[in-house]
Amino acid sequence: MQNQAFAALRVSPGARRYYDKQRDREDPALRQAGNRLVGILQGCLKTRAHNDEAIAWSHHAHPHAA
Known part of the structure; x- marks a missing residue:
């Protein structure tokens, strides 16, 4: 998995x-x-959706203020 x-x-x-x-x-x-990445793949398989970069990483796109 580390290679991927x-x-x-x-x-x-x-x-x-x-x-x-x-x-x-x-x-x-x-x-x-x-x-x-495994979690994203699992979600795609579960919902039968194609991977969408914008959706998959959207909650990590902007750092939250601490």
């Missing part, structure tokens, strides 16, 4: 932002990104 997550960082702006955010927090960023 690593590859997604190059083609998915949402995955890249999520990875960078996790890395800045010193979390296991690549694993977290892989887990998120």
Whole structure:
């Protein structure tokens, strides 16, 4: 799964932002990104929807004020 997550960082702006955010927090960023990708895939399969970058990563697009 780490290979897929690593590859997604190059083609998915949402995955890249999520990875960078996790890395800045010193979390296991690549694993977290892989887990998120699995969740997105599970949602697509469950709803029979195609992956939509804007929907999949929309709640990670804008950082919330702390």
